Amino acid sequence: MKALVSVKRVVDYNVRIQVKPDGSGVVTDGVKMSMNPFDEIAMEEAVRLKEKGKITEIIAVTIGGAKCEETLRTALAFGADRAVHVKEEGDIQPLTAASALAAVFKKEDAQLFLLGKQAIDDDANQTGQMVAALLDLGQATFASKVDIDGSKITVTREVDAGLETLELDLPAIVTTDLRLNEPRYLKLPDIMKAKKKPLEAISFEALGVKPAAGLKTLKTTAPAKRSKGVMVKTVDELVTALKGKGLL
Amino acid sequence: MAKILVIGEISDGKLNAGTAKVLAAANAIGGEIVVALLGADVGAAAEGASKLAGVTKVLKVERPENAHILAATYAPQIVELSKGYSHVLFPGTAFGKDIAPRVAAKLGVQQVSDIMAVHSATSFDRPTYAGNAILTIEAPAEPAIVATIRLASFTAVEASGSAAIEAASTTATLPAHTRFVKLEAQKSERPDLQAASKVVSGGRALGSADNFKIIYSFADKIGAAVGASRAAVDSGYVPNDMQVGQTGKIIAPELYFAIGISGAIQHLAGIKDARTIVAINKDAEAPIFEIADYGLVGDLFSVVPELEAKV
Secondary structure (H helix, E strand, O other): OEEEEEOOEEEOOOOOOOEOOOOOOEOOOOOOEEEOHHHHHHHHHHHHHHHOOOOOEEEEEEEEOHHHHHHHHHHHHHOOOEEEEEEOOOOOOHHHHHHHHHHHHHHHOOOEEEEEOOOOOOOOOOHHHHHHHHHOOEEEEEEEEEEEEOOEEEEEEEEOOEEEEEEEEOOEEEEEOHHHOOOOOOOHHHHHHHOOOOEEEEOHHHHOOOOOOOOEEEEEEOOOOOOOOEEEOOHHHHHHHHHHOOOO | OOEEEEEOOEEOOEEOOHHHHHHHHHHHHOOEEEEEEEEOOOHHHHHHHHOOOOOOEEEEEEOHHHHOOOHHHHHHHHHHHOOOOOEEEEEOOHHHHHHHHHHHHHHOOOEEEEEOEEOOOOEEEEEEHHHOEEEEEEOOOOOOEEEEEOHHHOOOOOOOOOOEEEEOOOOOOOOOOEEEEEEEEOOOOOOOOOOOOEEEEEOHHHOOOHHHHHHHHHHHHHOOEEEEOHHHHHOOOOOHHHEEOOOOEOOOOOEEEEEOOOOOHHHHHHHOOOOEEEEEEOOOOOOHHHHOOEEEEOOHHHHHHHHHHHO
16 A cells, blocks of 8 residues: 655755845745655654554655755655655745646555645645645645554544544545644665655646636735843732733 | 634634734724634624624634534635635634645635734734744735734634624535544643633743742742743643743733743743833743743742742
8 A cells, every 4th residue: 555645845844934124025045945844743643553564665756946956865864765846946835736646646556545644834834735625535634643454543532621532444635733743854775765755847738737827926924023021020010910911 | 994804713612812912903904804603503602793893794603514623624614604704713722723825725825823003994004023023024915815813912802792693504525535533632720821811831941840839839829820931841740731932822911920940032032012021030041031021030949938928
């Protein structure tokens, strides 16, 4: 059984984001880029499922320009068997990404698609759900536990009311939340091995994907800053201040 | 004129408080506003929705298959209901985030995630990079705009109306590939974290699940909801539905207490919109003090009980 895992190259989560003064976007030149952390969790889960013998092959897929090949090499170092690079430049929005990923999923005849629940750049939280809609398959978003049993997958999801468990027929789409697992550290031999694993490039055209009309970004601004308040010395001072503002 | 379909969320048989905030966004867009409620029995929720200011009509979509919320079965029905509407709005909760993209994809449109401000019927602000960059976007009006609303950015509308309640039926064939197994709900007598006007959160410095008692006790004294930092959740002191932050719940209470929380970027992203932030931490250099309105350096184990006694 094949599993597909999508990975996205994003600004590293430790980078302090700076909005360009002209409002045209955020600074990405010379900034450290990494695999989206939620996608690392998806990769890790795929590798664990393979180690348990639940799946036999892991295919990593990404969409983007030439530099995204690095992200695929990272996925291969995690343990993906091969990689597919949908090579397209420019602003690719979720519905377009989902169309391409759905096409790859079908082409590969995969049974399980693991995606991060959201990318930490656009924070859209849409792509997995859209892939499921386009393929008319079941979806389990925000997964914190995954178990495959034959042709079924049981997923525990993090919802606002607590933990919800769903059972889905395979093939199915699962998006990963933070607590699903802790991704492993990559070892040098695995990184070296990854360089020799097969990596195939493909275009939207070859996949039969036409970009959907997108949202137009008019401007990007930095959020309003909170200013530093006052330091109080005692609990009495704090209580007086809060009561004075009618908060207690 | 805009014709807006709001998908209401139901929790424990009642209308979820977030729906009144989605209404605030719908009113900002302006136009005819219809609230649709899906479920097996949505009577009580429909009563609640009919009172919300600005609602023209409430649609009850009752089917036995709607007893459990499943994106795969809700989405085709919402697509069916959305015919003739210019906007389909969802709360930016786990419920809305799960279903809205599935609806958008079926309608062939990009979805607008987490609307935090409305400029016009087609132009909105939304956060990216964990709230560190705000995009002002223009969405194509045709065929429809599908969006989730960032609840922390809107104030709930008043329950001052009396809209008509109608039954609506859907004929969409529903898939059987997804089945509900169980929900392990974390029940609490305390106010809901996302709706509370006061929230008290504890961090890793609490040191144990047992020590969290002083947080609960203080919160109960002032009628506050209880939250936690990711560090406290990961350490197993509290269940994960209490997590406040970019990857947990994003909240905007009138008063927020951050107790023993250092203030990691991801936690701050979840409390940015709180009106007043009070930080109590023994480390005077903790980043939380950079954004707190009131800061008190001290040992939480003596400060919190004293605070509880004096309020």
